[in-house]
Amino acid sequence: MPATTLDTIVSLCKRRGFVFPSSSVYGGLGSTWDYGPLGVELKNNVKRAWWRAVVHERDDMEGLDAAILMNRLVWKYSGHEATFSDPMMDCRACKARPRADHVFAAQKGRDPKGLVEINAAIDAKELVCPKCGSKDLTQARPFNLMFRTSVGPVDSGDDSGLVYMRPETAQGIFVNFGNVLDTMRRKLPFGIAQVGKAFRNEITPGNFTFRTREFEQMEIEYFVRPGEDEAAHEAWIAERKNWYLKLGMHPENLRVREQEKHELAHYAKRCVDLEYKFPMGWSELEGIANRTDFDLRSHSRSAENPDAVGELKYFDQEQKKHLIPYVIEPSAGADRATLAFLCDAYEDALVKEPPAEDTAKLRELVESFARSVGRREGMAADVKQRLVSTAEAIAAGLPGTLPQLIGLMEDSDAASIEVMKKVRGVGERIAEEHTRTVLHLHPRLSPLTVAVFPLKRNDARLVDMARGLKRDLQKAGLRTVYDDTGAIGKLYRRQDEIGTPWCVTVDFQSLEDQTVTVRDRDSMQQERLKAGELALSLASRLA
Numbered sequence: 111m112p113a114t115t116l117d118t119i120v121s122l123c124k125r126r127g128f129v130f131p132s133s134s135v136y137g138g139l140g141s142t143w144d145y146g147p148l149g150v151e152l153k154n155n156v157k158r159a160w161w162r163a164v165v166h167e168r169d170d171m172e173g174l175d176a177a178i179l180m181n182r183l184v185w186k187y188s189g190h191e192a193t194f195s196d197p198m199m200d201c202r203a204c205k206a207r208p209r210a211d212h213v214f215a216a217q218k219g220r221d222p223k224g225l226v227e228i229n230a231a232i233d234a235k236e237l238v239c240p241k242c243g244s245k246d247l248t249q250a251r252p253f254n255l256m257f258r259t260s261v262g263p264v265d266s267g268d269d270s271g272l273v274y275m276r277p278e279t280a281q282g283i284f285v286n287f288g289n290v291l292d293t294m295r296r297k298l299p300f301g302i303a304q305v306g307k308a309f310r311n312e313i314t315p316g317n318f319t320f321r322t323r324e325f326e327q328m329e330i331e332y333f334v335r336p337g338e339d340e341a342a343h344e345a346w347i348a349e350r351k352n353w354y355l356k357l358g359m360h361p362e363n364l365r366v367r368e369q370e371k372h373e374l375a376h377y378a379k380r381c382v383d384l385e386y387k388f389p390m391g392w393s394e395l396e397g398i399a400n401r402t403d404f405d406l407r408s409h410s411r412s413a414e415n416p417d418a419v420g421e422l423k424y425f426d427q428e429q430k431k432h433l434i435p436y437v438i439e440p441s442a443g444a445d446r447a448t449l450a451f452l453c454d455a456y457e458d459a460l461v462k463e464p465p466a467e468d469t470a471k472l473r474e475l476v477e478s479f480a481r482s483v484g485r486r487e488g489m490a491a492d493v494k495q496r497l498v499s500t501a502e503a504i505a506a507g508l509p510g511t512l513p514q515l516i517g518l519m520e521d522s523d524a525a526s527i528e529v530m531k532k533v534r535g536v537g538e539r540i541a542e543e544h545t546r547t548v549l550h551l552h553p554r555l556s557p558l559t560v561a562v563f564p565l566k567r568n569d570a571r572l573v574d575m576a577r578g579l580k581r582d583l584q585k586a587g588l589r590t591v592y593d594d595t596g597a598i599g600k601l602y603r604r605q606d607e608i609g610t611p612w613c614v615t616v617d618f619q620s621l622e623d624q625t626v627t628v629r630d631r632d633s634m635q636q637e638r639l640k641a642g643e644l645a646l647s648l649a650s651r652l653a
């Protein structure tokens with residue numbers, strides 16, 4: 111069973127060292143997260159897989175790593191100073207400050223066409239504060255999302271040292287277009303790729319690492335002749351979708367959505383979103399936009415831009431004339447992709463049937479839980495309905511539904527029902543013994559590639575051979591750990607939960623014939639391989 115709630119993923123991430131709440135020793139900072147030892151490996155692998163696919167495996171791409179802080183004029187002429195904002199309104203009654211377009215969409219059942227339409231609805235008292243229900247709302251105003259800071263030893267109080275923390279990495283690419291073109295002697299079409307941090311003072315961050323104020327982007331600006339843009343756009347949509355699929359994402363969880371006209375950013379002629387079916391619903395994973403020549407033109411010296419030092423143009427040898435290229439921009443989030451791969455890989459699975467009397471006891475308790483929820487007063491009707499139907503389906507399907515019971519035991523709405531304590535008392539033990547949590551990550555993305563165990567930790571010969579093997583695999587470039595802190599079954603479970611594709615056990619036969627057992631995470635099948643050939647064999651499976 112895949113992860114049905116984001117809480118399941120958050121809990122795994124915290125428990126197993128993928129992601130921690132940031133600055134938690136001081137109570138944290140809302141919606142900021144730190145990647146722990148396994149999280150940083152996973153996210154690095156996602157970024158590496160992206161770089162390999164869009165730079166190393168292509169002939170028409172270059173890489174770049176531009177500075178986060180840039181001349182403020184970049185953001186003036188890109189249009190971000192004037193337009194990179196969310197519409198906010200204030201409730202005079204309860205002082206809440208909600209996002210006006212979200213309130214409009216929730217209460218009118220469709221997206222607003224712009225600020226004018228939102229404010230007309232506020233004036234006509236058609237919108238209410240989502241917190242207290244009052245209609246006493248101020249007009250909606252744009253709230254700029256860029257973080258401001260200042261350059262220099264003193265903050266002079268005016269805006270002379272003002273710089274922004276970049277809200278997208280894209281502009282660093284545009285302003286380096288001429289540098290890359292000149293130094294790398296490129297001809298159209300070609301692209302520039304960049305991975306790096308971006309910052310947005312989001313009004314409503316949330317859903318774990320899905321929307322945060324500090325995040326990492328993986329962006330491509332692909333330059334083409336005007337007129338060749340639409341075909342290049344289609345090609346990139348297919349290319350980027352395939353990237354996720356090749357890394358194992360389930361096709362039914364990935365879809366392509368055409369943005370509607372009113373959703374388009376100020377620079378875009380067309381934009382297509384790749385959306386992933388996150389536990390909270392279909393949401394944007396990556397946007398693939400046709401930015402036309404908007405950016406290169408905006409940063410070129412002209413009557414509208416007297417500040418630029420030159421023109422970002424291209425001399426077309428074939429047509430013997432200068433032109434400003436069009437740009438296709440596949441723009442992905444490294445954090446969002448990492449979260450999507452985690453959600454997609456997660457599974458709670460039954461590995462063996464529990465004894466009949468345990469199943470019967472558990473069924474009785476889950477049925478009692480369903481009856482108790484049904485009798486509960488003061489619970490929202492939709493929550494009640496969901497819990498009752500889930501519990502009834504689980505009770506009817508046990509033991510096959512044991513993995514779903516794990517989800518119900520972690521459901522925060524279920525925790526307030528007294529009998530859930532009893533369900534957990536019995537259910538957690540049975541689940542522990544008969545199910546496993548496994549991350550079916552693509553081996554290239556898994557934080558660890560191999561775990562090596564000695565069959566017995568008190569036998570020096572087994573320990574020496576296992577430690578030596580670990581060192582050999584490490585030297586061969588495979589991320590490997592050694593573990594001897596439990597029985598083999600328990601060690602397998604531990605590695606399954608973090609997505610390690612292969613576990614290697616050194617046993618007594620290994621001492622005689624130099625072979626080891628290699629256990630596959632997904633099939634749980636074991637094979638015997640020669641220890642000396644292991645590195646080559648596993649490396650070839652990663653390729």
Ligand code: GAP
Nearest residue numbers: 278280320321322325395396397441442443446
């Ligand atoms: N240069 C175009 C651009 O920045 P965007 O749709 O605003 O377009 C591109 O952002 C991608 O960056 C998104 O699809 C998402 O994956 C990621 N992203 C944007 N805002 C984010 C946030 N607040 N937190 C995490 N990821 C974010």
